[in-house]
Amino acid sequence: MSLRKSSLYCAANLSAFYGPGALNRATVKGSSLKTSDTEQIRLANRKLVVDYLRVHGPVARVDMGPVLKLSPATVTSITSDLQKEGLLVEVPAPSDNVVSRGRPRVLIDLAVDTQFVIGVKLSINEIRLMLGNQKGSIVKTEVIELQTLALSREGLTEALCSALRMFIAKLPVSQKPKAVGLAVQGVVNGHQGEVVWSPALADKHIELKAPMQHELNVPVLVANDANCLAMAVRQQPKYQQLTDFAVVMLGYGVGMGMVVRGELYAGHHGAAAEFGHTKYSPDGAQCLCGKRGCIEAYVGDYALYRDAAAVVRLPQDDHLHPNEDRMMELVELADRNDAAVLDLFERAGRVLGYGVANYIALMSPETIVFSGPGIRAYRHLEAGIRQGLSSALVSELICETSLEAVPWDDDMTGLGVIALALQEVD
Ligand SMILES: [Zn+2]
Numbered sequence: 001m002s003l004r005k006s007s008l009y010c011a012a013n014l015s016a017f018y019g020p021g022a023l024n025r026a027t028v029k030g031s032s033l034k035t036s037d038t039e040q041i042r043l044a045n046r047k048l049v050v051d052y053l054r055v056h057g058p059v060a061r062v063d064m065g066p067v068l069k070l071s072p073a074t075v076t077s078i079t080s081d082l083q084k085e086g087l088l089v090e091v092p093a094p095s096d097n098v099v100s101r102g103r104p105r106v107l108i109d110l111a112v113d114t115q116f117v118i119g120v121k122l123s124i125n126e127i128r129l130m131l132g133n134q135k136g137s138i139v140k141t142e143v144i145e146l147q148t149l150a151l152s153r154e155g156l157t158e159a160l161c162s163a164l165r166m167f168i169a170k171l172p173v174s175q176k177p178k179a180v181g182l183a184v185q186g187v188v189n190g191h192q193g194e195v196v197w198s199p200a201l202a203d204k205h206i207e208l209k210a211p212m213q214h215e216l217n218v219p220v221l222v223a224n225d226a227n228c229l230a231m232a233v234r235q236q237p238k239y240q241q242l243t244d245f246a247v248v249m250l251g252y253g254v255g256m257g258m259v260v261r262g263e264l265y266a267g268h269h270g271a272a273a274e275f276g277h278t279k280y281s282p283d284g285a286q287c288l289c290g291k292r293g294c295i296e297a298y299v300g301d302y303a304l305y306r307d308a309a310a311v312v313r314l315p316q317d318d319h320l321h322p323n324e325d326r327m328m329e330l331v332e333l334a335d336r337n338d339a340a341v342l343d344l345f346e347r348a349g350r351v352l353g354y355g356v357a358n359y360i361a362l363m364s365p366e367t368i369v370f371s372g373p374g375i376r377a378y379r380h381l382e383a384g385i386r387q388g389l390s391s392a393l394v395s396e397l398i399c400e401t402s403l404e405a406v407p408w409d410d411d412m413t414g415l416g417v418i419a420l421a422l423q424e425v426d
Pocket of ligand 1: 276277287288289290291294296297
């Protein structure tokens with residue numbers, strides 16, 4: 001494991017898992033303890049505390065230890081250090097949260113304005129910059145429209161750095177970012193900080209991490225947008241206790257973020273999980289990746305719109321780049337029971353069901369979450385998904401896995417990449 005991989009994904013691992021294995025994992029790593037091992041465990045436990053506060057705060061110290069499986073002395077030591085560094089504050093508990101003698105409990109919470117990071121979402125013809133505070137909330141957003149497909153690799157780096165410099169220049173000194181996280185549509189090598197291929201870009205194999213770090217003089221991480229979405233879902237209290245689940249990101253393309261044993265799983269080469277480019281039908285529909293028969297070639301926005309344009313009258317736009325309005329028009333046609341469009345959504349659902357069946361058969365997850373902009377059509381996809389799933393997999397393997405839809409908004413990817421960037425500085 002490279003140092004880079006360790007710093008990004010180890011943090012994600014530890015922050016994403018608060019079950020009984022969290023401390024055990026840290027302890028096993030340090031089973032032949034040296035001073036450096038002890039320090040690693042202390043830092044790992046500190047990350048656990050910070051991340052727990054980020055999702056659940058404000059909380060009482062006494063309530064945090066049992067959940068994180070940390071001793072009261074460890075929690076006190078870590079929170080005292082954080083308080084001295086100005087990263088943590090004490091806040092009074094709400095009036096209904098008092099001990100029996102009527103003395104108000106003191107809760108602890110992350111200080112909001114002590115550390116800031118910037119999340120950048122790069123998608124087709126858009127750069128979205130978001131300032132995130134210590135608690136992982138987005139406090140400022142700026143959107144820049146530009147023709148991303150016309151950018152050279154050098155032009156892309158310059159466009160991103162220029163946008164970031166202008167964004168940072170408008171911030172007060174106290175909000176200068178300590179890290180930048182970049183979420184990109186497409187195949188990303190997170191370890192190398194390289195965009196391998198993206199529908200938003202004409203060039204392939206564009207290394208962004210090193211040149212952007214050099215230009216901006218802050219740590220930069222590059223992540224696939226579906227992995228960022230999985231992190232955002234993982235930050236929601238409902239999903240935070242899950243240890244094995246996948247988030248299917250529906251939208252222009254189809255992506256997946258995998259959480260395996262509490263860890264955001266990027267694979268050996270850092271490019272997992274390209275669920276959308278696994279195959280549904282050899283030699284089937286044309287996919288943007290250049291191959292045929294990928295799941296995305298039936299489910300991605302461009303595929304749905306392309307296939308719908310062949311059977312119903314649609315505006316004569318660029319069928320390969322339908323915008324949100326165009327996709328909503330498709331959903332509205334389905335809402336009005338247009339048989340041809342309903343068939344397309346049902347087929348897309350079935351294709352997803354087959355893909356998800358493969359994932360369930362291989363990984364046996366607790367939950368499959370669907371989200372992303374394409375969730376707009378979930379009510380028309382769901383029956384197909386369940387049909388595909390039940391025809392592809394024996395019921396004994398399906399019944400343990402739940403399917404859920406999580407509402408989408410434009411901030412989801414940003415919240416996820418901000419969460420990853422904060423873990424760079426925690
Ligand atoms: Zn493909």
